[in-house]
Amino acid sequence: MAKFSENNPLVYTVRNLCKVCYTCVRECPVKAIKIINGQAEVITERCIACGNCVMVCSQNAKVYFRSIDLVKDIIRSEHKAIACIAPSFPAEFIDIPDHKILVGMIRKLGFDVVTEVSFGADLVGKEYVKIFDNPDTGSVITSDCPAIVNYIKYYHPDLVKSLAPISSPAMAMAEVVREKYGQDSKVVFIGPCIAKKAESDCIDEVLTFTELREMFEKENITPDLAEGSDFDPPASGKGAFFPVNHGLLKSVNKFEGIGKGEVITAEGKSKFMEAIRNFEDDILSNQHLELLCCDGCIHGPGMTKRGSQFVKRKKIGEYVTKKLTGLNINDWERDINIFSSISLERSFSQVDQRISEPSREKIEEVLISMGRTSATDMLNCGACGYETCEDHAIAVVEGLAETEMCLPYAIEKLHESINELNNSNRKLADTRKALMQSEKLASMGQVSAGIAHELNNPLGIITLYSSILKDEVDKESQVYEDISIIDEQAERCRNIVGGLLNFARKNQVKLQECNIIDFVEHSIKSLIKPENISVHFMHDLYDPIIKIDTDQMMQVLTNLQRNAVEAMSDGGQLTIELKQKEGKMIINIIDTGVGIPSRNIEKIFTPFFTTKDLGKGTGLGLPLAYGIVKMHKGKISVRSNDNPEKGPTGTMFTISIPHIKE
Ligand code: ADP
Ligand code: MG
Numbered sequence: 001m002a003k004f005s006e007n008n009p010l011v012y013t014v015r016n017l018c019k020v021c022y023t024c025v026r027e028c029p030v031k032a033i034k035i036i037n038g039q040a041e042v043i044t045e046r047c048i049a050c051g052n053c054v055m056v057c058s059q060n061a062k063v064y065f066r067s068i069d070l071v072k073d074i075i076r077s078e079h080k081a082i083a084c085i086a087p088s089f090p091a092e093f094i095d096i097p098d099h100k101i102l103v104g105m106i107r108k109l110g111f112d113v114v115t116e117v118s119f120g121a122d123l124v125g126k127e128y129v130k131i132f133d134n135p136d137t138g139s140v141i142t143s144d145c146p147a148i149v150n151y152i153k154y155y156h157p158d159l160v161k162s163l164a165p166i167s168s169p170a171m172a173m174a175e176v177v178r179e180k181y182g183q184d185s186k187v188v189f190i191g192p193c194i195a196k197k198a199e200s201d202c203i204d205e206v207l208t209f210t211e212l213r214e215m216f217e218k219e220n221i222t223p224d225l226a227e228g229s230d231f232d233p234p235a236s237g238k239g240a241f242f243p244v245n246h247g248l249l250k251s252v253n254k255f256e257g258i259g260k261g262e263v264i265t266a267e268g269k270s271k272f273m274e275a276i277r278n279f280e281d282d283i284l285s286n287q288h289l290e291l292l293c294c295d296g297c298i299h300g301p302g303m304t305k306r307g308s309q310f311v312k313r314k315k316i317g318e319y320v321t322k323k324l325t326g327l328n329i330n331d332w333e334r335d336i337n338i339f340s341s342i343s344l345e346r347s348f349s350q351v352d353q354r355i356s357e358p359s360r361e362k363i364e365e366v367l368i369s370m371g372r373t374s375a376t377d378m379l380n381c382g383a384c385g386y387e388t389c390e391d392h393a394i395a396v397v398e399g400l401a402e403t404e405m406c407l408p409y410a411i412e413k414l415h416e417s418i419n420e421l422n423n424s425n426r427k428l429a430d431t432r433k434a435l436m437q438s439e440k441l442a443s444m445g446q447v448s449a450g451i452a453h454e455l456n457n458p459l460g461i462i463t464l465y466s467s468i469l470k471d472e473v474d475k476e477s478q479v480y481e482d483i484s485i486i487d488e489q490a491e492r493c494r495n496i497v498g499g500l501l502n503f504a505r506k507n508q509v510k511l512q513e514c515n516i517i518d519f520v521e522h523s524i525k526s527l528i529k530p531e532n533i534s535v536h537f538m539h540d541l542y543d544p545i546i547k548i549d550t551d552q553m554m555q556v557l558t559n560l561q562r563n564a565v566e567a568m569s570d571g572g573q574l575t576i577e578l579k580q581k582e583g584k585m586i587i588n589i590i591d592t593g594v595g596i597p598s599r600n601i602e603k604i605f606t607p608f609f610t611t612k613d614l615g616k617g618t619g620l621g622l623p624l625a626y627g628i629v630k631m632h633k634g635k636i637s638v639r640s641n642d643n644p645e646k647g648p649t650g651t652m653f654t655i656s657i658p659h660i661k662e
Contacts, residue, residue, distance in 0.1 A: 025385025051301025208302025567593025
């Protein structure tokens with residue numbers, strides 16, 4: 001029906017309800033659902049209105065056009081409003097066991113006439129018998145299910161010629177009631193079907209059973225308030241059986257006998273599609289196809305979810321049996337004769353919606369982008385809504401799907417992001433630790449600088465007065481010796497104060513060009529070490545010229561080398577490595593000594609931290625090295641193992657300073 005278009009779709013998505021679970025993609029038999037911007041949208045021109053998506057959406061995000069207001073307009077109009085009820089009604093209104101009450105309730109809504117569509121089914125059934133009895137008729141496909149008709153028009157247009165050129169029971173009934181109650185009457189079909197809403201212009205409006213219940217509810221029409229009355233004529237016969245007999249033809253065949261050929265019935269999306277494929281491939285020659293899109297009309301999307309299929313079938317059976325018992329055959333035959341003059345002819349046109357399959361290269365490209373490169377990668381898990389990875393890739397090329405719909409791919413991406421996040425978390429934690437350490441050292445530096453500054457003057461005075469005193473006393477005397485000790489210790493204090501000032505970075509660097517290889521060699525030469533320690537110097541530099549404060553850097557090297565020697569009291573090997581990396585000069589000082597316990601690692605750059613005996617260590621060597629390296633805008637770090645069970649013990653200090661040339 002022309003009233004449905006892209007702007008006024010029959011089936012559509014309520015955007016904010018869609019949680020993009022892909023269930024509708026999976027259940028849509030014709031891939032008429034497209035994932036755009038994380039939303040499952042219905043492609044109107046591809047949709048056959050089977051209503052599968054409406055039934056499977058747990059979020060009620062797939063809905064269909066509601067006709068209640070239009071039906072109310074009809075009731076209010078001056079036209080006669082005629083309700084035609086589909087034969088599946090006993091399966092829906094299990095809660096209203098007496099059909100007369102239901103008829104009364106429908107009348108209470110304002111309908112002038114309430115009839116049964118199954119009289120239309122009786123007429124149509126007769127028409128099918130005529131076709132089958134005609135020896136010139138080839139195999140036909142029934143055309144009573146509007147979703148199947150759409151499916152054939154859109155996706156198997158070559159089979160349009162095989163569709164039985166006969167009106168559906170509802171269309172036939174619309175003609176009957178117009179003939180009987182006046183051509184300007186308005187006909188409202190009430191049934192379990194959504195596709196019916198777009199089947200034919202001869203039906204004015206279509207309500208689903210769900211909508212009918214909504215109307216009852218809104219207008220407070222309850223069974224106890226309704227006045228029971230029977231359906232208006234014409235009364236139907238065996239056509240009422242068709243919702244339980246696997247379709248119209250089976251009903252006709254059962255009661256009338258079909259001239260030639262077999263009737264194959266297929267209900268539900270996978271079965272009807274397979275049957276059509278086989279029919280197309282001539283596997284089902286000389287056989288008629290009775291196809292229903294849903295698992296029978298009693299499972300249509302316009303039914304509310306009440307009752308099991310067996311209860312539904314039983315209810316219809318009971319109703320029809322009762323009805324046939326009370327049927328006046330003469331009246332029925334008279335009516336059939338009266339209305340057999342109505343034309344039930346119908347024609348169909350092709351509306352080809354097939355998409356030609358994309359090229360192999362394009363499909364491969366998408367598969368590769370989803371990480372599906374080999375046969376074992378094709379998990380075909382179906383999570384995306386497509387049966388195979390290949391089908392998904394094809395849909396991506398056709399613009400119907402997105403690669404992100406692939407669950408294994410999304411999980412893989414998630415894992416990658418988690419790893420990245422973990423890495424940056426770890427880096428962040430390391431940086432935080434380093435920052436805390438350097439903040440601690442900076443504040444210690446400030447205190448140290450203050451103390452050193454204050455001590456410098458009194459120390460100068462002590463040294464000055466002790467040398468005056470020394471000049472005044474006899475060099476051989478005990479006093480002279482005592483003053484010398486004061487002098488020596490004062491000198492020691494001055495050295496410590498000097499070290500503190502260096503740590504506090506109160507001094508400036510005087511950069512001067514030097515050849516770092518010569519520089520390190522010189523430091524090694526001046527190193528005092530026992531025989532049992534060997535020294536190795538390795539360098540891998542393309543440019544040994546660098547600008548550093550040579551005096552201060554020499555102190556750094558000397559301190560680190562001395563520490564290394566002191567850690568190897570039983571002998572070992574001291575290795576000094578020079579490397580160049582990304583604009584940095586790297587100096588590694590490696591020893592095979594006792595190593596530093598991990599509990600001490602954080603303390604070693606703190607002024608006065610020493611593990612050495614009193615008088616042997618001041619705990620200022622590393623703080624000084626730290627200060628000087630910082631002044632060179634560099635970094636000093638340490639790696640150490642003190643546990644022989646974990647491997648050879650030893651320590652490596654790494655200094656990294658910018659390779660400045662200018
Ligand atoms: P000092 O050498 O005066 O003790 P440092 O600041 O030079 O002071 O070193 C601080 C402490 O760090 C040392 O007492 C020692 O415990 C530890 N240390 C430094 N270098 C090494 C090394 N190469 N091997 C083992 N321990 C070391
Ligand atoms: Mg030291």
